[in-house]
Every structure is written in structure tokens, then in C-alpha cells.
Amino acid sequence: MAKIEGVELPPNSAMLDTLLVDAAGRKLFFEFVEKLDSYKHGFDSKGNYLHWDGFITRARDFKDNKALAYLILKMKRSLTPHGKLVCEQNKPFFSTENGLMAKLHKIGELISFEHLQLATAQGKSLHLARGVIMEEAISSAQLEGAVTTRCVAKELLETGREARDLSEQMIVNNWNLIQSTEAHKDQPLTVELILLFNKIATEDALENEHRAGEIRNGPVFVRNIMTGETVHEAPAHPHIEQMLQMVCDYANAEHKQGSDFIHPIVKASVLHFMLGYIHPFFDGNGRTARALFYWFMLKSGYENFKYISISALLKAAPKQYMKSFLFTETDNNDLTHFIDFQLTIIIRALERFTGYINSKINELHNAIALLEHSPVYAKLNLHHIAILEKALKHSGRTFTVKELENDFSISPTAARGYLDKLAEMDLLIKFKLKGRTFGYIAPANLEERLQVR
Known part of the structure; x- marks a missing residue:
């Protein structure tokens, strides 16, 4: 079976046409349709949405017919075109929220902070401070290769001193980028705003031919640094501006009612994916993509998200982060793979933040008991x-x-x-x-x- 970066590529849907030619094939098809449950067989024990790469290790009910089972699973997942988004070949991206609602509900509970002891304004100022927000600026830079220690990075941002090297400049830029996402949260998304976010992210911190805030004028191949294997070939540069405008139209559309409804957290995650997929710049694509995620979350009224660092956890699981892109691209543009991974990361980030705040509250209570x-x-x-x-x-x-x-x-x-x-x-x-x-x-x-x- 073909693989990319160790990921098993899904079976070709053409096998269904071959199967349905004769009576025996049709009989097997309908047996599998009845037997296969999109929830039982489409998710792992932790509730994570399965790609073929994970399905083949768990589909014990289907023995030697796993490929057929997966193709039928995809039919039963109720995938629909997502927000008029298409790839460079004009093929739509798909998604389903079936099976994701539990994670969205969990995020809704945790992001309110109602479970934390922060009832007073003084309590909030003690714990929900700028120092907490610095976590994302530091971790996002480290995810992109910055090697400055957390202690030095925090001192850099707290004192406001000049950056001494490329790593420190990346951290300063990310801090400025976070401030910019909040400053622009009431504006519609434009190509110019995306370029501004990239300019802030990469200004004076360039490692290649990229010019801060400018769309690339050549091809980009995302490769595994260790093996040299091409993981993603980004859309050709003549398509970029049109695709970025498509992303802006998607971000600015209401998507609030009826069949057009898209949950804001899902939409923010898709914006993150699309920037990474289009890869419109020679440098700073990841930072710009994560900035778009935060921008849309703040724009959608999730103010507490400015205290949450997703980059800290993405940095801890870079392979899974990369696979979430690969799973979508190799599985007929099924965005649910990336969305589901992003929701998992958000929950972990919120739980991590809860633990941090609770530890600070306990420390304060212990100090009060002493004093x-x-x-x-x-x-x-x-x-x-x-x-x-x-x-x-x-x-x-x-x-x-x-x-x-x-x-x-x-x-x-x-x-x-x-x-x-x-x-x-x-x-x-x-x-x-x-x-x-x-x-x-x-x-x-x-x-x-x-x-x-």
C-alpha cells in the first residue's frame, strides 16, 4: 500500500464501481452497509476521527475487506462540501460535525472559566494577565525553530528590550502578532490583513528568500527535514491570491443559520488549515495560520482564548500536527481530520491552563495561610x-x-x-x-x- 510520511493512503473509490457489477459484489456491499456503524467504526476509543491509516489497525470486524469497509464508512459519514472552499484543482473540501459535538461541548465548558476560582476582578488580574498570554508567543516561535529558553524569552517580553538574535526576534514578532490579532478582531478578513499578519510575524526574522508580508512568487514543497520526503506540494503561486480571497470570503460569511451553520471553533480551525494548505509565503506560514485562528476566535467572542496556547501542545506533537494536514489532503479533502485534531489540541490546552491556574490559586492560598x-x-x-x-x-x-x-x-x-x-x-x-x-x-x-x- 502506498504511503506518504509513513501514512497509509486510503483505497481508491473506483473499487466500489467494480464491486457493484455482479450480484455477489452487491450482496457483500449491502451486508457491509448494514454492519458498519459510522460512530463505532469511525472513531478510536478516545473519540478521535479515524483516517484509513488508523482504521486498518482497528477494523477487526471486517478482516480481509477493510478497504471496502472504509469506503462504505466514508459514505455513511455524511460528508458535505464545506463553505464553498475548493483546492487548486477546484475540488471541494468536505467535512462533517457528526461525532465532533462532544469535543465542541467540552471546549464550551472549559473556555468559560466558570470552573476556576476567578470570581473577583482582583482574582482575574492576578491570574489572567499578560504574562499568561506570552506563552503563545514563545511557544509559537519555538515551534518554528526558535531556540531561546522560556526564562530568557519571558524576560525579553517583560522588559521590552531589543532582540539580540533571530530567535529572540521571532518571539518579539509573535508577541506583536498576538496584539495585532486582537487589535483587528472587529475588521473583516482581507488579503491585505493576511499579508499584514505575515509581515509582523517575519519582519527582521527571515531565513530564506521570503520578503515579509509578500506572497511567494515560486513553488513551495513542504519536506521532512530528516528524510527529504515531500509531504505537501503547495498550490502553484498563480493560484494564491484567488485562493486567499476565497478564504477571506469564507471567513466573512455569516454561517450562523440553518444548513449554512458552521460552529465558530470549527471555522477558526479551518482557517488555520487553509493557510497551512495554501502556504502563500516562503516563510511564516505556520505563525500566520495560527494568528488567523486566534483572530477568528477573538472576533467570534471567545475572549478567553487569548490566554490559551495551542502552539505549546503543537510543539510537543509536531508529527501528529503534520499528519492532521496529511490526513485531510490524502482522504479526498476531508477537513474533519484536521478539525478533530485541532479540537483535541484545544481541549488539552484548556485543561493545561486549568491546571496552571489552579496551581497558582493553591500557591496563593498557601501564602495567605502563612502570612x-x-x-x-x-x-x-x-x-x-x-x-x-x-x-x-x-x-x-x-x-x-x-x-x-x-x-x-x-x-x-x-x-x-x-x-x-x-x-x-x-x-x-x-x-x-x-x-x-x-x-x-x-x-x-x-x-x-x-x-x-
């Missing part, structure tokens, strides 16, 4: 306690106004006020960094100063 025994406790608010919790864990640590701005999403004046109060209480040591900028050091004997020993 309640201090004579200065009555003078502290939650922001002071959050600072002291970090100071108690890392003696000698230096706090800055800029860091608190990002960590708590507060103004410089408020950040300075919190730090100055702790310095006045002799709980931090204030010193001049440079010019009018001050740092605040966590003293080694902080527990003694708090009188909690």
Missing part, C-alpha cells in the same frame, strides 16, 4: 501577597515595575505603588537600577521580617 500569622497581614492585599509568595520562594529575586505590569495587567503607577509599600514595610529592598528605574530585592531573611518563623 495570616504575620503582624503585618492586615496591611496586605492579594497583590502584595502574590509578590511576597514569589519573594519567599526565591530570596535575592529582583522585582521590577514592568514585570508587575505584565504579571498583573495593571498600570505602572499601581505596580510601583505595590512595590513601594512593601519596601516601606521593610519587606523588599529598593535600589536604583539605572536612571529613574528601581529594582526591589527579596531579602534572604524575609520570613524573619514577616515574623512568621
